[in-house]
Amino acid sequence: MSERDRFRPVPQGRLSRLAALGQIAGGVASGMVAEGLGRLARGERPHLRDLLLTPSNAMKAADQLSRMRGAAMKLGQMISLEPGEFLPPELQAIFSQLRASAHFMPPSQLTACLSDAWGPDWRRHFDRFDMVPIAAASIGQVHRAVLTSGQAIAVKVQYPGVVRSIDSDIDNVAAFLRLSGLLPAGLDITPHLAEAKRQLREEADYLRDAEEMRRFGRLLADDTRFIVPSPVDTLLRPTVLPMDFVEGVPLERLAAASQAKRDAAVTAISDLALRELFVFAHMQTDPNFANYLWRPDDGRIVLLDFGAVRPVAPESADDYRRLLRASLTGRVEDVRGALIEMQYLSRAQVDRHGRLLVEMISIVVDLVQNAPDGLIDFGDHSPIARVRERALPVFADRALWALPSPDKMFLQRKITGLAFLALKLRVRLPLADMLRDYA
Structure with a gap:
């Protein structure tokens, strides 16, 4: 294109x-x-x-x-x-x-958005404002600019009508999924749709996004592995978020880096997720790779987007800690029990597919327990292939699908996304040691 x-x-x-x-x-x-x-x-x-x-x-x-x-x-x-x-x-x-490939707003629509936010003379704030965005996503697009003070900034501009369209968009897509047969007729996703609408409204509130950026800036102030930009408060508006411009390259560029650099970056991001879940009680739940930049010169990770930050319910953190401990002890029946309690598995699935589920859990537990040198090699996809082979008939039995609480669904989205990142970048992680720190 x-x-x-x-x-x-x-x-x-x-x-x-x-x-x-x-x-x-x-x-x-x-x-x-x-x-x-x-x-x-x-x-x-x-x-x-x-x-x-x-x-x-x-x-x-x-x-x-x-x-x-x-x-x-x-x-x-x-x-x-x-x-x-x-x-x-x-x-x-x-x-x-x-x-990562949303279409761009044409200049006329972008100019209208900026005029609504800053007034028709909005250009007086800038020595330069690049009309072609450097990134575009689902809620907004990002432009590079230079203030009259000489400060380089990135400006996130929200697409017009996003907030007004949230409810109807989600309802219409959900209806399409139901009509298509992709969702089982008896699966109640009403509370999950309601939570998705609520979270998307929060993501579209750039004042809240900026406040969470400040929160994480404070939380990570002493962690040299990360860089958190600061919002430019004088130009901050509900639909426009200016922030420090920080140099970096897309996270996918790590694929060509050395094993040590790949491992260090994904270890840092994974450790941050564990701290968000068990220490901060606030998690950025959107795992989109475009929410990160990597700096090849110093190996630091730039954190870009805080719209999807949500508080972690204490009971959700307790459930994940129970699952974590069960995995570390290697007791398959305890892992299965934790997954049932969290509603990732239904008792009907266990009754009908018990052997396959035990085999799947055993593969994962063995991976955590017996990784050579304590390092799980995500470049070796054979364990994932073995789990997937056993998961297919379970997943195909769609009448027995179970859904955890909406809170856990969003937390799990982040965890699943990190696993996908580890697989994509073929990293080796000391996962058991990392988990023990939070058990």
């Missing part, structure tokens, strides 16, 4: 956003018909879910969601970060574009 093609207005009205979702449904439906006819011509008997989850349909959905931005795109990002669970692995690469 050329840079010019990425400039598209954000649809703001409820009807225009509903029409955009309708285009997804229409495009997917036409793709299903074409795919189904092709399979019938080859003498195959196609199933509805197989026709729905094709690379062509995923590409159509991802492209339309990236044009919509807002809560609809955010939900797509959440799904895309589940490695191999909700989506087959061949579709992960396609949906991963949602994590």
Whole structure:
């Protein structure tokens, strides 16, 4: 996609956003018909879910969601970060574009947003303001600028209409998922949708984002592994967040770094997550790789986004500590019990798939207990493949799906995202030693 093609207005009205979702449904439906006819011509008997989850349909959905931005795109990002669970692995690469490739606002729409925030003479604050963003995501896009004082800053500008569209976007995407058959008919996701709406409203409040940035700046002031930018208070507005500009490269660039540098970076990020869960009682729950930068010169990690920070309920921290302790003791039945108590597993799943679940848990426990030199090698995907092989029939039995509390769902999203990062960067982590510090 050329840079010019990425400039598209954000649809703001409820009807225009509903029409955009309708285009997804229409495009997917036409793709299903074409795919189904092709399979019938080859003498195959196609199933509805197989026709729905094709690379062509995923590409159509991802492209339309990236044009919509807002809560609809955010939900797509959440799904895309589940490695191999909700989506087959061949579709992960396609949906991963949602994590960092939103379209840009055209200059006229951007200028209107900045005028609403700072007034029509907003340029008087700057020696330079780059109209082409350096990053674009689901809620807003980021621009580089230089204040008249000479200070280099990054300015996060929220897409117009984001807050107004949260409820309808989530309701419409949820309806699409139900109609598509991707969600079991009996699965009650009402409380999870309500919590998603609440959290997205908080993410769209840039005043709150700035306050959490200050909080983490204080918490990590003595930790030289991290850099937390500071907001520029004089220009801070509910929909515009200016902050220090900090040099760094995308986290994915770590893939070409040495083993030691990869290990150090992911160890730092993982340790921070454990401190957030068990010490700070505040966790930044969005694991999107674009929320981090890596500095090759000194190895420090720049933390960029604090919109998804949420307090950790004491009972959730206690449940995770119980699971952590059970994993460290190596008692498979205690791990299974903790997962049932946390509602990651249902008793019906244990009754029907008990042997497979015990095998899955045993693989993970053995990995933690018996890692050579105490280092778990995430570059070796064979244990994950063994777990996945056993998980597929359990996951396919969709009538028995269980959902933990909404609080744990958001915490687990961060944990799952970190595991995905460790796998992607092929790191080696002293995981057992790290967990013991918080047991």
